[in-house]
Amino acid sequence: MRRVIVTVPLVLALVGCGGLAPEGEPVPRPRAGTTVGLMYGAGGRGDHAYNDSVAFGLDRAKVEFGLRTKELKAWAGEGDAPRIERLRLLARSGCDPIIGVGFPNAAAVKRVAAEFPRLRFALLDDASATAANITNLVFAVNEGAFLVGAAGAFKSTKDNLGFVGGVNAPQIRQFEVGYRAGIAHVRPKDRIQVEYLSQAPDLSGFSNPALARTAAARMYASGADVVFQAAGSSGAGVFEAALAAGGWAIGVVTDQAKSATPSVRGRIITSMVKEVDVAVFDFIVTVLRGTVKAGPITYDLKAGGVDYTTTGGHIRDFVPRLDALKRQIINGTIKVPTG
């Protein structure tokens, strides 16, 4: 009887685990005491944005496979030394595999992976640190941003769109580049207003909703009717501005028409989802199966790693055209520029 109860979640896990990892192979039960170590980016669990999406994937694996987890986080601007120490603590305390989230953890993963060659490491959103025991989980965010840019351009009646970036850093400029390309592809003459909330290395723009609200309000006031935000937990401010101005907004990372504050959900026409939770979950699955590979795994449109959402039905009329664009990107007819 007990065995049955144990196997049910495993079957569910196989059904539930995205389209990325090869299915049909048995997921071995975790060795006694498999502990996943995870180091979040700045903000950590509870940021209602990127890191929470990572946590969602981790929690899913934890529940479905009965794993244990140890979670630490990086602090904005603390430099590499303390991150290396913390990651090493995870390695020494018996965690395997270990996941580092975001480029700030790249140097730490590289160092600690070299010291512990028998442990498996994953690095999310960074392909600079490579080794035989590091898997790099990277996303083609420009492709997803292209689609929401096109969706925004279809939706805009004023031919005027906005982009609010959290921090002016390469990571966020990828979103802007794809978004611009998507708008330009559909409506080449549309006006695009762009604002970044802080300049790297100052990362405060990811956690300043008030500033985001002001920036977005300025865009709506000067004629924009759709604003896309890639600003971490600051994004809530963009939604508030959309509500106040009666404009439209585009969410990021998760389907924010489902996850944002209920009062603003009606203003979110689509979100550019980035399946970080799937990437984390799949990595853990491949580790448990023993099929994990080193090197970059790109989560692009083709792999379903990035996409757009239709919750709320605001872009219902444009879905056929958007899906056509999606197919063209996947088969290479449209090349989306990178930052």
Place this chain on the structure above:
Amino acid sequence: MSPQTPDTFVNRLLGRIKLNGLMALAAPVLAILFAGVITSVVLILTDHPPVDTLLAMVEYGSTPRSLVGIINLASAYYLSAMAVALGFRMNLFNIGVDGQYRLAALIAAAVGGAVTLPKPLHIGLILIVAVAVGAAWAGIAGVLKARRGVSEVISTIMLNTIATGLGAWLLAQWAVPVAGSNNIGTNPIPESGHVPSIPLIPGAPNEVFGLFVVAVLVGIGFHVLLNRTRFGFNLRSTGLSEPAAVASGVDVKKMVIVAMLISGGMAGLVGMPQLLGSSYSYSLDFPPGFGFTGIAIALIGRNNPIGVAFGALLWSFLDVSQNILSLEKVSPEIVTIMQGVIVLAVVIAYELVHRYRIAAEQRRVSRELSAPVGMEGAAA
């Protein structure tokens, strides 16, 4: 200091009035005990065992590897705090250390990455550039104060913001992308600009940044400059009483500019142990914020080179040992609470001890005065 030092709160706060003997030890011990009590209360309120948690921190913080990390971090904190302390001694509040060291580290890293020179020259050039940039950036605030009477508090805060913007722009101009990463940084400094590290702690797998030595030298230089030179005397007297300094022939305006230049020059060194000892490039990830930590540490250390060294090591110990807390399921923010409480406790403890000393002296004096009066009364 001198017996003429006016006994004001600010002078007591900034350590211009010294405590003697046991009193000098009582204040910091009181402060740390008080911080321990407050932290324990917070730990109990959040359902964590206070003794076990603090012991886990001490145990982790005293491993050889952690000790090296503590010294490395403390080097930067110390330089930053000494830069602030120099200003404090002259009643100048240099809040701009943060912007000064970030801009200095960026430009020094760019220069260091652009040239190739023999080893000592290369390192020397990078350090000189860093000191010059830090001094120049602080010098703007100095000149504004001397020539236009602009408060250095306002101007240095504004220069911090300008340094952030300027730094972001310069980085965008000079940066080379790191392949496959979302990070960008200046061209890495070649091998000839690296400072070899020192195996200071026996048994540690990692080593102390070579420029730790610079922090020690700056501390010694600070002491000599302030206490053994005429410039130092002028600086201290300007800080204590500007009219008195003017009356005794000190050119206060010149002193303001020179003090800001020296403070900024020291600030320029803050990022150097890290830059030349480990990262070799100024990237998006170069640690900001040391300038503000330096203010708190200067207060803890009461602007005294030895006191600041203890303050820097204590702060750095707390920063490093907090790493263990997340594994113990304790929120690492507890350390931020502890650091804040220590700063407040130091200020309060010194003030209490000062007041106790003043009260005790007054009682002693009044006892001595009243005793003969009583005898005279009895005789009459």
